[in-house]
Amino acid sequence: MIDFEAARNRMVDNQIRTTDVTSHSVLSAFFSVPREAFVPAEKAALAYIDDDIQVAQGRYVMEPSPLAKLLQLATITKDDFVLEVGATTGYVSALLSLIAGSVVALESDETLASVATAKLAELGYDNVAVVTGDLEAGYPDEAPYDVIILDGAVEEVPAALLEQLRDGGRLVAVIGYGNASTAKLYVKENGTVSERFAFNTSVKPLPGFRKAEEFVF
Numbered sequence: 001m002i003d004f005e006a007a008r009n010r011m012v013d014n015q016i017r018t019t020d021v022t023s024h025s026v027l028s029a030f031f032s033v034p035r036e037a038f039v040p041a042e043k044a045a046l047a048y049i050d051d052d053i054q055v056a057q058g059r060y061v062m063e064p065s066p067l068a069k070l071l072q073l074a075t076i077t078k079d080d081f082v083l084e085v086g087a088t089t090g091y092v093s094a095l096l097s098l099i100a101g102s103v104v105a106l107e108s109d110e111t112l113a114s115v116a117t118a119k120l121a122e123l124g125y126d127n128v129a130v131v132t133g134d135l136e137a138g139y140p141d142e143a144p145y146d147v148i149i150l151d152g153a154v155e156e157v158p159a160a161l162l163e164q165l166r167d168g169g170r171l172v173a174v175i176g177y178g179n180a181s182t183a184k185l186y187v188k189e190n191g192t193v194s195e196r197f198a199f200n201t202s203v204k205p206l207p208g209f210r211k212a213e214e215f216v217f
Helices: 004-019 024-032 041-046 064-073 091-099 110-123 159-163
Strands: 053-056 059-061 081-085 102-107 128-132 145-154 165-175 182-189 192-200
Touching (some): 004 024, 004 064, 024 064, 053 110, 064 165, 064 192, 081 091, 091 110, 091 128, 091 145, 159 165, 165 192
Parallel strands (some): 081 102, 081 145
Antiparallel strands (some): 053 059
16 A cells, blocks of 8 residues: 555655755645546556656646746745646646635646546635636636746747736746756736746646747748
8 A cells, every 4th residue: 555645745855855946835735735636546656756647648747846846936825816727637736726825727628627627626625716728828717817837848938828917927837848948937017028047847748839830931
């Protein structure tokens, strides 16, 4: 029988603290949320490895260490209204529910959205609303947001998402694919968005989010 609580504690101590994650709220959330509940049953034994776990075709629960760094980068507080883009089975949604005030979890795959809705309700994460729709379009019905988190790598951040940020809001995304990708923080101030490099990382891509093909002579 696997001691999931002990495995979860080891994940935080060995995979997350060692990558300069010091935010108390982020660490506390990772200690609390049962990652094994958000992966397929046959993969539960692998829930605390330092790797992405596939939950559907081309869709993954993100590796813990870069995920924790991204959440820390967003400096989320209980006053924040957060949009998560690419919720999959709801693991990141559950983490965000403990860190933020309320969360809209956007998922394009209706089967995954159903899994996330059921799992979040079962475990009592009741400040998360799971919605379905095109990830690149965001969820303008509930905008503006204090924070937007992209749960996977993208080629570029669509203007539609940046438009859904509140003034003073932050968007965190991994730009690029493979070992050349970088985590960036986007901040909207007085209607203008600035971006800054945060750290190098490599995470699985979100579907879509490809730059438009440019015609080259």
